Each structure stands twice: as C-alpha cells, then as structure tokens.
Amino acid sequence: MNPVSHLLTGWVVANTVDLTARDRALVTLAGVVPDIDGLGLFAEILTEHTTSPLLWYSKYHHVLCHNIGFGLLLAVTTALFSVRRWMTAFLVLVVFHLHLLGDLVGSRGPDDYQWPISYLSPFSSRWKLIWTGQWELNAWPNVLITILLLTATIYIGWKKDRSPLEMVSKRADAAFVSIVSRLRSP
Numbered sequence: 001m002n003p004v005s006h007l008l009t010g011w012v013v014a015n016t017v018d019l020t021a022r023d024r025a026l027v028t029l030a031g032v033v034p035d036i037d038g039l040g041l042f043a044e045i046l047t048e049h050t051t052s053p054l055l056w057y058s059k060y061h062h063v064l065c066h067n068i069g070f071g072l073l074l075a076v077t078t079a080l081f082s083v084r085r086w087m088t089a090f091l092v093l094v095v096f097h098l099h100l101l102g103d104l105v106g107s108r109g110p111d112d113y114q115w116p117i118s119y120l121s122p123f124s125s126r127w128k129l130i131w132t133g134q135w136e137l138n139a140w141p142n143v144l145i146t147i148l149l150l151t152a153t154i155y156i157g158w159k160k161d162r163s164p165l166e167m168v169s170k171r172a173d174a175a176f177v178s179i180v181s182r183l184r185s186p
C-alpha cells in the first residue's frame with residue numbers, strides 16, 4: 001500500500017477510542033514507520049554506478065522493520081511515551097499488522113517483485129509471507145482503499161473536529177475542520 005493509505009489507516013484506528021493528541025499521533029505514525037527501512041533507496045541510487053554500490057534498499061526494505069521484532073519494539077516504545085499506555089500500545093500493534101497486511105496484498109513492484117515478509121524475524125527465519133494474488137502498488141484496489149480512508153478521515157473531521165494535520169500544524173488542522181464542518185446541516 002502507499003504511504004498515504006498506511007498513515008490514514010493509523011489515523012482511523014487511532015480514532016476508534018478516546019486518546020490524547022499525543023497517543024493519536026503515536027498510533028498514526030505506527031502506520032507508516034515500518035517503511036523507514038526503505039530509506040536505503042537513496043543510498044542505493046547514489047552509489048548505483050560506483051565500484052561498491054550499497055544495496056540497502058534491495059537488502060533491507062520489507063526486511064528490517066516488517067517483522068514481529070520491530071512491531072514489539074514499536075509497542076514497547078509507545079508504552080513508554082504514551083498516556084493511555086496499554087491501549088495505545090495495543091492499537092500500535094493493530095496498526096503495525098494492518099501495515100504488513102496492506103503490503104502483503106498490494107505492494108507488487110513494476111518488476112513483479114513481491115517483497116516477501118519474514119514475519120518471525122529476528123527470532124526465526126521461518127514464515128516468509130507472500131500472497132500470489134498480490135496486486136500492484138498503483139492498482140485500482142489501492143486507489144479504492146485510499147479513497148475510503150480519505151472518506152473516513154473527512155467523517156472523523158466532521159464528527160470529532162480533528163484531522164491528521166493536528167500532528168503538524170494547529171492552523172492547518174483548524175482550516176480542515178472548518179471546511180468539513182460546513183457539511184453539517186445548519
């Protein structure tokens with residue numbers, strides 16, 4: 001799935017219970033944070049034509065942070081920094097697994113590579129998860145999922161006067177809320 005869908009999945013799940021803004025942010029960010037293992041892409045592109053290219057993207061994307069070890073690390077870190085510790089850590093685990101599920105069903109690359117997920121890593125190398133029906137990253141089901149998540153985000157904005165923009169700018173968040181609140185009948 002694309003990063004926007006991952007982020008909005010986190011946001012929608014974070015709003016299923018009553019959390020503080022910080023706890024909501026932690027759950028929302030858990031939706032995208034596994035993809036930091038893809039940042040090696042920059043190193044790989046920059047060193048592509050050198051004598052010792054760094055294959056950090058090919059080697060580590062969907063490997064380093066797409067496993068239960070990282071999920072547990074994320075949950076423990078969340079518990080340390082959140083207000084409703086247990087609930088927030090639980091929702092982080094839910095969102096983390098939805099990220100893996102999203103990648104499993106819809107992240108096929110243009111080269112047809114399917115990015116198997118070593119779920120039990122680093123504890124075991126068994127269980128390389130893969131789904132042969134996996135659709136491409138830009139296929140219509142992913143577009144549909146993004147549209148549904150955006151609709152849910154607008155609904156939350158309308159219902160609860162908040163949006164994921166609260167994590168970056170109070171003004172942008174207020175502007176978004178003021179637009180969606182116009183959908184209310186007078």
Ligand SMILES: [Zn+2]
Pocket residue numbers: 034035062066099103
């Ligand atoms: Zn991912």
